[in-house]
Amino acid sequence: MTAAPLDLRSRAAGRLLGAALGVSALLVAAPASADDAPIQLWHAYRGAEEDALNALLARHREAGGPPVETLAVPYDAFGSKLGSSIPLGEGPDLYIDSHERLGDYRVRGIVAPVGDAFAGPEGYRAKAVEAVTLDGDIWGLPLSQKCVALFVNKALLKEVPDTLEGIAALQPELPEGVFALAYEAQGAYAHAAILGAFGGSLLGPDDSFGFVGEPAVRSLDFVQSLIDRGAVPSDADGALVTNLFRAGKAATAISGPWLAADLAQSDVDYRVVVLPTIDAAGGAPMRPLLTVEAVMLSPQGAARPEVRALAELLAGPEAAALRQEKARTLTARSDVPLPPGDELLAAFAAQAEVATPMPTAPAMRATWEPANRAIKAFLRGELDAAAATEGARKRFDDVRRPPPPPANPTPLLVVVGLGLLYLAYSMVRAARSGELRSNLKRSLPAYRYITHAVITVGLLVIVPLVVGAATSLWAGRPETGHYVGLANFVDILTARGGPLLATGSFYLVLLVTLLWTISNVVMHLALGVSLGLILSRPTMKLRGLYRVLLIIPWAVPNYVTALSWKGMFHRQFGAVTGVIEWMNATFGTSVEPIAWFAHFSTAFTANLATNIWLGFPFMMVVTLGALTSVPADVLEAAEVDGATRWQRMWRVTLPIIRPTLLPAVVLGAIWTFNMFNVVFLVSGGEPDGTTDILVSEAYRWAFTREAQYGYAAAYAVLIFLMLFTVTRVGEWRAKVREERELAAAKAAQAASGGAH
């Protein structure tokens, strides 16, 4: 009787299974590439730039060129998408990307020299060609170039001094609250322009750390002098620079074409000029980093003549003129005249001539974090310039130290082999006993029901987990890495050979993570349960309104909250400082604004405040739900029994809601332990990485320290093991307690059974 519906269901399950397999086949299968297939072009353009590209491709098609298919890929995902598709023979034939990624792409084998597409350096700007040249080969055709220049507020500054010192000297003449110059003083990217004037660079010869030695020290001391004169805000980030300039609070700003785009909607009257020279550097010009946008060829694309022809067309003078006209981008060609009267493009073009192309070496990626930290530590006054930069070099060298030697994979293979053997053995034994077959037959329908769930969970959870765990046994870059056994774990657990509680060591980060988790959960509980108790009182007016208001922090995406809080904690312009200033003005106090991210305690507090704000509504909602399970008459019974309000809460209400709160606490602890967003976005690990927790530290190893995925995966495995153990121990203890209670009840029953 039940066979028919069962059959139907199993057929449906079969279809589902088929669909799932089909999808996964699509994901992994490499379609055969034919020579007459349309050319695949990837880019990260939007808006006017994308329109210009499409217009160009339309002309190309009209002229009888082969068909081209384009795909817009988000800029941040570009590298990983290329890396996962090109080696499989998929992905684009050519793509448009920034030149500084070339070194990385070359190591990963996803870019090829352009060959005959590059007819010669004639027609290109020399700096642009320099940028795409690696070891004598041309790896991309330059399209456009970007660098920062000086934005000048015409209303505040009629004449622009030639030197940076001259601009700073104008500070006394400017209105109150206006800075002579705004730029990201704490960021290595903006600092590189000043460093360049002093003859230094972030990356030295042979991939050594460049931000060290005399140029580095002099450039830092110079910046400090600007800040001391009050001419430059000491802790502006990109958004603040934009805001200051747009609000007329900065006479000049160092920024790129993106600021011009932001200013398009505002009524600020400005112009752009070449960055000034620096007297302290002997009158040398500031040398910003130059990014060249280039069209690059994948290995399979480079082999196709029509792809090379298209690349040449994209980089050609006609295309450059069209882009310049439609999207107002600064062309990398020297034979295409600038639009007459376009001062903005003229200024950026002149600036590009004195800029330094961003180094393409993969080691460049590892310079940012130590350089940023060094600048911040110096500006906070913690270290002098020499010590800060020297510390940065040590950190750079530590991160870039050679991976552990390849280990013999035999032990791993033996373990895996033994495991498989045991599995096979036990299956054979079970099959022999005959029970397996009957069991299997009996539970086959049940297996059919869970098949789709097993497949889904397997693909989405188990496979990534296993791949991640396996990655932790490798070292080096994904393409060139090698098996190192447990060396990553040994390295982490021995604090990389340094003191156990050194900055950035696993144990210190673990301690910070535990402190972070415990203080958060305690505060979440205290606040959430208190508010839940208050809001559950029937006598309270406007309860519904308060509930909604208090749940809002939870409903807002947490990165939005994190960024808002980060803004509030800004030392110069944050809301907290605003309150302090208002207090000072109103009550005549003289409280100093707090530099929240300058000290561990305050930075940790800022993170904590943000995450408490984010997390308490969850506990509050759970408490409100749990409180509905506390009968009113039980509380009244306690009242008649003689309990005070306090005793009722501690001895009746809280014990009753405890079992409901417990899973929420465990869940909250796990979330907090891995609360990457808040730590990364609010303090960003400042000061000096001390407020980083294990996940954000793992992130840094994977994404800011030269893609040490194996090392980061080892962190992730350790985090997993810790949380897994804690959860299991908790479960086990709860189970033991339950069993004990049950046994006691049974024993009592048995004892009384005799009596009755």
Add this chain to the structure above:
Amino acid sequence: MVAVTVSNVKKSFGPTEVLKGVDVHVPAGGFAVLVGPSGCGKSTLLRLLAGLEEVTSGSIAFGEREVTPLPPRDRDVAMVFQSYALYPHLTVRDNLGFGLKLRKTDPATIKARVDEVAAMLGLGHLLERKPKALSGGQRQRVAMGRAIVRRPALFLFDEPLSNLDAALRAQVRVDIRKLHDQLGATSVYVTHDQVEAMTLADVMFVLNGGFVEQSGKPLEVYENPATKFVAGFLGSPAMNFIRATIDAGSGAPRAILGDGGVTIRLPPAVADAVQGGAKVELGVRPHDLERCAAGEADVTLTIDFVEFLGPEIHAHCDLAGTKVVACVETSEGAGVEIGAALPLKIRRMHLFDLESGRALR
């Protein structure tokens, strides 16, 4: 044990006045039952005695002690809730000992008293269990035990039997009364069940619409209801009421029933209380309608519907346009069937003023 005196207590929840001036006196050691329909204010009065609500006006005294402003813990009362209200997270032992523990009684005393009460109520084998592992009857006993352990001066019961099945209810009813006699403390018991009220009470208070309609010993109240409400509320099946006009013309006064088709003589005891032409409500309990020979009948009715209850038969009839019920013992029930004529003698009747509902006597 204390006497309980409630003087002119009023209680309002917002604009709703639930108790409109109530006076209650329970002698020390007495068992008082507050009875009435839903919404009459009996539970509110009990909660006022417990201290779970505050009076709007009036006063409450236990013995000589004025307790009106005191919180529950200072009143020396114990209460058994309708839902039992056991602490779900505590074992039976801890449930029983909770009140003593709050009063910082020493552990040895707590244990001794808990064991004693557990033995009294047959809870000894359940002491280590949590409430969710108990049956309804066991929970009820734990709730009773929790009240008894404290040895309070006053027990309050809020419909403690309403969640039990009928058989258990009858048994526990007896147990409660026995326990009361054994412990000797004053008890106030709220119920809407007139059987419980009649069987348990030393003194009974019938509440209606926020007032005490009548109080007294249960049988007195049953026999001599002061109002039409009390008369109708007590007794099962309920008293029959028929509108009537008194005819005091020549000879003995008579009552002309309903639309005038039926006339009955008033017995002398009743007749003295009324004047000619008065509009009244005539009340007769179904058990006071006695089947008799056709010649001796005060009224003869036609049967509309019959219910057989075992020991007796309820005959539903029409009397001058009003539905009335007569009880006939099964042994005398031959011929009681739908459509048959039923000659009846009225053993006892009550007269109530049509306007005020007060008994005329």
